[in-house]
Amino acid sequence: MVGFVGLYGLSLDRRLKRLARCSIRAEDEDGNGSDDGLPAAWPMLNRHIPGDLTVRTIAANGEVSCRVVTATGLVNAAASVQKTSPVASAALGRAMICGLLLSAGKKEGETVQLELRGDGPLKTTVAISNGRGEVRGYVGDPSVVLPPNSEGHLDVGKAVGRGILAVVRNHPMWKNPYTGLTTIVSGEVAEDVASYLADSEQTPSALGAGVLVDKKGEVMAAGGFLVSMLPGATEDSTRIVEENVQSLKMTPTELIRSGMSATDIIGKLMKDLDPLELRPLRILWGERLLTEEALNGLKTLQVAESYPKYYCSCGRERVRRTVVLLGRKDIEDLIAEQGHVEATCEFCKRCYRLSPEEAIEALNAAAL
Template sequence: MADQFIKTITKNKYFRAFALNGTNLVRQATAAHETSRLASVVLGRGLLATSLTAQSVLKGEERMAIQINGRGPIGNVVVEADAKGSVRGYVTNDKLASIFDENNQLDVAQAVGTNGFLQITKFAPYSNPYIGQSQLVSGEIGDDFTYYLAQSEQIPSVVGVSVYMNDDDSVKSAGGFLVQALPDATDEAIDQLEVDLKNMKPLSDMLIENYTPLKILEAIFGEGEVEILQVAGVGLAAEPTKDAYREMLTTLPAVEIQAMIDEDNGAEIVGKFSGKRYFFTPEELTDVILEINANNAD
């Protein structure tokens, strides 16, 4: 099931704002990777922030890949997303044990680290990739995307993301918002937005109370103060099928496929983004070798 995403503009035309309920996609991603409690929060925040950013800066067939490396124990956070609402990602250390801060809350910043960068690569048809990079400012992910958008995209923005966990380490709720100032935004309006964001109910509380994406934005700007421009679905990108992975194997030298048979009695492919495993028997790999040889003979 796809989660709901909305794109809006404030009635005074000072801001455009995006919000999404990403509970299902974060649940599916963390279940597929069997992530630990802390890794689930980090991965979920990465998926949410990337989804929001993709919807704000991409169009058509464009897509983006983000990498966060703060040199923390979680390792790399890698997420890909497109303009159509598909997203997928993983963290290097998906079994990281819980780390707590002084308030006994999961310490995302320490897990991610701050001695590194957020890098975003944007891909568009028929053009070279665009790579933007900014330093990590907090390791909390939402703040780091906020800083990136201001520095690399020159778009004054605020990104808020939250993943709330159940006692059994499953995902209870996940969602976020992104607010961007438009050219007509006055200094007074921006100052007021900062005040409103500081005074609003915590995002995690709103998600627990089942706030819709629209209600989250109305909690920021006021009831009836935003106009919906788009409602769309956001969900995990489709995993390549076993047939697709077989096609990839046919691009390898036949000697490498034979080594898989001789040394491992088959081959197991693990999808980095999905965690799914596909096993190829010696007989299946022998068929792959026959196809490789036939293609090379043409």
């Protein structure tokens, strides 16, 4: 008896009680789908939302790299589609922001998967991002509600709990993915990812990621920054970075709420690290180099910007490939009980229904 199978973000509930409530019809591969019952936030997925921005730069001496992400729109879209509680929105948003920060400036096909497997009520928090600035994610239980922590904030640490943080970097051209495992130190996500970077990738970093949620559950601000010391960084550069991070005196969401843009924030973090001699930035997929005019007082700093978005790549073919992993017997049982096989994408809540013929055809094609 298969109770629940989670594979590649697709869930199949054998009893289909939960899925029976799903009124969403998936778009088929020809694009001939129905929009009946789509969540109101659906149009916010798979497109850039104004205000969401990734900027990155590197110090002229090559010792420090810095990335800043503002992601209020895409975190809000994810929270709306997945109907996350405030604390679940915060955990999911922080993980996605960390993912975007880690994958910024990477090759187009390179992906970064962050997975916090904690013993808290959220169970698992997953974020997958790539070098194009696309990100998606989910939490094991989006309905978790907890009292605020001792500082009166959303208790993300308790919701995530303690356990393992797995970071998987992959690229289609690589023979194997690079997987790093580390212990969750606080469950506050950014602290855990910073600890991973220091321990597993030997990259001392200052990492901040925050999500501000109002009483109605709306995401008011979301963003973060990552300042990394590159190999050979001197004490001087490290000291300047520490001073700059301390001089922020605000959390990422407070900085955004105060009206600062991603470019303003990167200017503060890279203060005194922008000698006049410019280090040319290699522009990657989807990026553009900011002009001097756009940079205001940062004429000596080269900054590349790109546009992150919440993107889900699920599709009928992927569902077919996942469904066959249930095995012939379970699929035949499902068809006998329900007359079809249904699956929901954890990332965008799209619901796919396979007819008996389609499910059997998928099984036969996989020779199972």
